[in-house]
Amino acid sequence: MSSEKIPYKIYLEENEIPKQWYNVRADMKNKPAPLLNPATLKPMTAEELGVVFCDELVKQELDDTTAYIDIPAEIQDFYKMYRPAPLVRAYCLEKALGTPAKIYYKFEGNNTSGSHKLNSAIAQAYYAKKQGLKGVTTETGAGQWGTALSMACAYLGLDCKVYMVKVSYEQKPFRREVMRTYGAEVTPSPSETTNVGRKILKEHPGTTGSLGCAISEAVEVATTNEGYRYVLGSVLNQVLLHQSVIGLEAKAAMDKYNIKPDIIIGCAGGGSNLGGLISPFMGEKLRGENDYRFIAVEPASCPSFTRGKFAYDFCDTGMICPLAKMYTLGSGFIPSANHAGGLRFHGMSSTLSQLYHDGLMEAVSVEQTSVFEAATQFARVEGILPAPESSHAIRVAIDEALKCKETGEEKTILFGLTGTGYFDMVAYQKYNDGEMSDFIPTDEDLKPGFDSLPKVD
Amino acid sequence: MSSEKIPYKIYLEENEIPKQWYNVRADMKNKPAPLLNPATLKPMTAEELGVVFCDELVKQELDDTTAYIDIPAEIQDFYKMYRPAPLVRAYCLEKALGTPAKIYYKFEGNNTSGSHKLNSAIAQAYYAKKQGLKGVTTETGAGQWGTALSMACAYLGLDCKVYMVKVSYEQKPFRREVMRTYGAEVTPSPSETTNVGRKILKEHPGTTGSLGCAISEAVEVATTNEGYRYVLGSVLNQVLLHQSVIGLEAKAAMDKYNIKPDIIIGCAGGGSNLGGLISPFMGEKLRGENDYRFIAVEPASCPSFTRGKFAYDFCDTGMICPLAKMYTLGSGFIPSANHAGGLRFHGMSSTLSQLYHDGLMEAVSVEQTSVFEAATQFARVEGILPAPESSHAIRVAIDEALKCKETGEEKTILFGLTGTGYFDMVAYQKYNDGEMSDFIPTDEDLKPGFDSLPKVD
Numbered sequence: 001m002s003s004e005k006i007p008y009k010i011y012l013e014e015n016e017i018p019k020q021w022y023n024v025r026a027d028m029k030n031k032p033a034p035l036l037n038p039a040t041l042k043p044m045t046a047e048e049l050g051v052v053f054c055d056e057l058v059k060q061e062l063d064d065t066t067a068y069i070d071i072p073a074e075i076q077d078f079y080k081m082y083r084p085a086p087l088v089r090a091y092c093l094e095k096a097l098g099t100p101a102k103i104y105y106k107f108e109g110n111n112t113s114g115s116h117k118l119n120s121a122i123a124q125a126y127y128a129k130k131q132g133l134k135g136v137t138t139e140t141g142a143g144q145w146g147t148a149l150s151m152a153c154a155y156l157g158l159d160c161k162v163y164m165v166k167v168s169y170e171q172k173p174f175r176r177e178v179m180r181t182y183g184a185e186v187t188p189s190p191s192e193t194t195n196v197g198r199k200i201l202k203e204h205p206g207t208t209g210s211l212g213c214a215i216s217e218a219v220e221v222a223t224t225n226e227g228y229r230y231v232l233g234s235v236l237n238q239v240l241l242h243q244s245v246i247g248l249e250a251k252a253a254m255d256k257y258n259i260k261p262d263i264i265i266g267c268a269g270g271g272s273n274l275g276g277l278i279s280p281f282m283g284e285k286l287r288g289e290n291d292y293r294f295i296a297v298e299p300a301s302c303p304s305f306t307r308g309k310f311a312y313d314f315c316d317t318g319m320i321c322p323l324a325k326m327y328t329l330g331s332g333f334i335p336s337a338n339h340a341g342g343l344r345f346h347g348m349s350s351t352l353s354q355l356y357h358d359g360l361m362e363a364v365s366v367e368q369t370s371v372f373e374a375a376t377q378f379a380r381v382e383g384i385l386p387a388p389e390s391s392h393a394i395r396v397a398i399d400e401a402l403k404c405k406e407t408g409e410e411k412t413i414l415f416g417l418t419g420t421g422y423f424d425m426v427a428y429q430k431y432n433d434g435e436m437s438d439f440i441p442t443d444e445d446l447k448p449g450f451d452s453l454p455k456v457d
Numbered sequence: 458m459s460s461e462k463i464p465y466k467i468y469l470e471e472n473e474i475p476k477q478w479y480n481v482r483a484d485m486k487n488k489p490a491p492l493l494n495p496a497t498l499k500p501m502t503a504e505e506l507g508v509v510f511c512d513e514l515v516k517q518e519l520d521d522t523t524a525y526i527d528i529p530a531e532i533q534d535f536y537k538m539y540r541p542a543p544l545v546r547a548y549c550l551e552k553a554l555g556t557p558a559k560i561y562y563k564f565e566g567n568n569t570s571g572s573h574k575l576n577s578a579i580a581q582a583y584y585a586k587k588q589g590l591k592g593v594t595t596e597t598g599a600g601q602w603g604t605a606l607s608m609a610c611a612y613l614g615l616d617c618k619v620y621m622v623k624v625s626y627e628q629k630p631f632r633r634e635v636m637r638t639y640g641a642e643v644t645p646s647p648s649e650t651t652n653v654g655r656k657i658l659k660e661h662p663g664t665t666g667s668l669g670c671a672i673s674e675a676v677e678v679a680t681t682n683e684g685y686r687y688v689l690g691s692v693l694n695q696v697l698l699h700q701s702v703i704g705l706e707a708k709a710a711m712d713k714y715n716i717k718p719d720i721i722i723g724c725a726g727g728g729s730n731l732g733g734l735i736s737p738f739m740g741e742k743l744r745g746e747n748d749y750r751f752i753a754v755e756p757a758s759c760p761s762f763t764r765g766k767f768a769y770d771f772c773d774t775g776m777i778c779p780l781a782k783m784y785t786l787g788s789g790f791i792p793s794a795n796h797a798g799g800l801r802f803h804g805m806s807s808t809l810s811q812l813y814h815d816g817l818m819e820a821v822s823v824e825q826t827s828v829f830e831a832a833t834q835f836a837r838v839e840g841i842l843p844a845p846e847s848s849h850a851i852r853v854a855i856d857e858a859l860k861c862k863e864t865g866e867e868k869t870i871l872f873g874l875t876g877t878g879y880f881d882m883v884a885y886q887k888y889n890d891g892e893m894s895d896f897i898p899t900d901e902d903l904k905p906g907f908d909s910l911p912k913v914d
Binding site: 007008009011014080081082092110111112114151154155173174177178180181182183376379380381382383384385420422423425426428429432 | 464465466468471537538539549567568569571608611612630631634635637638639640833836837838839840841842877879880882883885886889
């Protein structure tokens with residue numbers, strides 16, 4: 001089929017929205033390593049995990065053999081509110097670049113949460129509701145996950161308690177108000193509402209909080225209140241499973257027009273979007289049916305894949321959560337201020353870490369001024385104002401398209417546009433004013449993180 | 458066709474996007490009164506208008522006989538970036554209300570400008586480019602129009618100078634940064650860059666500006682710089698023409714499923730969205746082919762239709778623009794602070810004013826706390842965080858649906874959801890904190906406005 005016949009935006013029909021999630025672990029020869037109990041260093045059992053997470057989600061977390069898992073009808077109904085998400089042919093960007101490459105992006109920002117996070121939020125909230133729980137707790141930093149979870153809980157009539165890192169709570173009042181508008185209870189962390197919060201406030205009066213501390217508070221509330229469980233928006237296997245809807249939809253839309261991507265690109269913080277986008281394509285690669293290049297893009301300031309170690313580590317800086325084997329900079333690594341708050345995580349999904357370790361995908365790191373340059377170029381020709389996180393993928397998609405311009409190759413590039421940047425205008429302002437700088441940690445900067453790694457392997 | 462078969466979101470195919478605009482004036486027996494030259498009180502000629510506006514737009518402004526006007530291919534191409542806009546069946550809202558009514562909304566917020574304003578921005582920018590101009594000037598208050606125009610100009614490589622009311626420039630820095638990201642030059646008004654700006658600053662040092670003053674500055678820059686023209690985002694006949702794409706798409710989507718709306722509801726500031734939404738339906742009513750109820754919704758704090766006079770008046774508070782015959786509160790009326798900045802205009806489109814005067818449509822005014830109550834209820838079940846302006850239409854759609862609940866009538870309601878509220882979280886915060894109040898002007902409050910009306914009739 002000639003490219004002239006491909007519409008700018010490919011929307012699947014409502015009945016073509018995926019009805020099953022794809023679990024890429026089922027096709028992996030080397031399975032991601034299990035979560036370990038930090039006290040016993042033995043794999044976490046379903047029972048242990050069930051104290052913190054909903055029962056069905058624990059099942060999904062541990063299941064590395066079932067390839068397809070039915071999406072409950074209620075979640076499919078919710079999907080209809082914001083899915084199918086469009087697969088867009090970036091004709092205008094291609095023209096602006098003068099590249100023979102064909103660029104596509106899967107846009108997940110057309111819902112109020114403004115990002116792909118809603119895909120897992122609705123699933124996790126649904127299972128909590130089905131288990132008869134009163135509510136869920138979580139933490140949020142940048143605010144996308146908290147917003148998505150608030151929306152899902154409002155829809156299901158579920159209580160939602162969000163611990164928001166105090167510095168974000170104060171500096172991002174608009175994010176906070178979106179969550180409140182959806183009925184969530186938003187508490188700045190550390191707070192007086194938990195033991196761990198009180199302890200930290202006593203030890204560090206005036207602290208502006210951290211993601212690690214907010215996780216600790218959310219977990220404490222979930223485990224000490226009848227009828228509550230904790231939910232997490234990235235890193236976990238279950239989250240990648242829910243996010244596989246991104247890749248499944250993208251692949252279905254491409255298959256409809258006989259398009260095969262050569263390169264698939266996604267930004268990577270904890271791995272939720274990248275893992276979801278590449279899942280069905282990676283499945284084909286794992287089964288030897290098709291080959292693709294996969295590129296994870298991370299900020300140079302927080303380079304888990306490209307400069308981290310593949311080791312067991314804590315997911316939280318408070319070191320209370322199970323240990324996960326992953327590419328990590330160490331839970332003691334404190335990333336410098338980077339405007340892509342969603343990519344400031346020291347570790348990475350265990351599933352993606354294993355795939356990367358096995359040479360099945362590549363990773364590159366990029367600096368933030370070049371990311372905002374790409375974001376601005378993209379916005380002006382494609383119309384969408386991208387989130388800083390998403391713009392990491394745009395940067396590398398543009399770089400790959402420019403390589404095609406040099407070589408004359410007509411490669412097909414697919415990237416994930418995870419969300420919009422409406423709540424990130426402070427960062428855009430810095431870029432517009434020429435006041436944005438880059439930070440690449442030295443080996444010395446990385447040392448404290450590596451020193452903090454637990455001795456497990 | 459049974460309602461079970463109607464998808465949540467109806468998307469037209471790309472080739473079903475309208476290829477012609479519909480000019481409702483062609484079917485009006487009583488045409489909207491012409492713009493008058495404020496000096497001579499005679500109708501403005503094309504030549505006079507051509508000093509301020511692009512030639513082709515002047516033609517469209519004056520043409521009240523051609524029913525269908527071709528949409529240039531380049532604009533159709535741009536449409537593909539963000540159109541078709543979905544027609545959504547509000548199943549979740551219907552369920553939450555327990556109403557037998559069927560509620561649909563045409564959602565125009567799925568583009569970075571976040572509103573329907575882009576429909577006219579691309580048209581006006583296109584004709585400026587086609588005329589070989591260097592750029593366009595405009596004013597913006599709330600910022601939606603300025604954002605939309607910046608996007609359109611970035612796409613076409615046209616210079617864009619935006620005069621932003623100083624108080625908005627300072628209080629809405631994020632809106633400002635979106636425009637700058639799209640390459641627009643944003644100047645707080647009043648400024649030292651124009652004669653009128655310098656004069657006002659001298660007379661009123663420390664003023665935070667007004668829309669009237671910003672219009673004056675933008676017009677001065679357009680008329681004193683070679684290769685520039687002024688553009689306006691509402692009120693004008695040409696704007697309603699461009700916005701007819703909203704109604705044409707909505708009608709095409711409804712026709713596809715044999716849906717006929719009984720009631721069509723839109724918020725009304727200057728009339729751009731309402732005029733566009735109702736156009737093709739009003740055409741049928743004017744031609745006696747079909748009947749519909751049309752409801753314009755305006756804020757109780759700025760009730761042009763429901764409490765204004767039908768008279769010739771200035772469109773700007775600076776009284777330098779042509780006189781338009783319209784429902785108006787008088788250019789001397791200063792609306793109280795209302796969070797729906799886009800509805801704080803003292804006048805109304807001449808076309809809509811004539812239709813209202815002829816009894817072809819209704820109007821109601823609503824108070825802002827009840828508007829935000831509706832906005833919040835809508836957001837929680839439908840997922841989209843609506844703009845305060847759009848939420849005026851939601852309020853009345855819900856009210857009409859609740860009347861159906863009482864009477865048991867299965868009416869079909871269509872309303873325009875013009876945009877998203879991401880940049881209006883200060884207002885949502887006030888509502889969430891219980892600190893929002895209502896303001897209904899007394900007759901005494903309205904007097905200065907009426908006293909300011911020019912003596913023409």
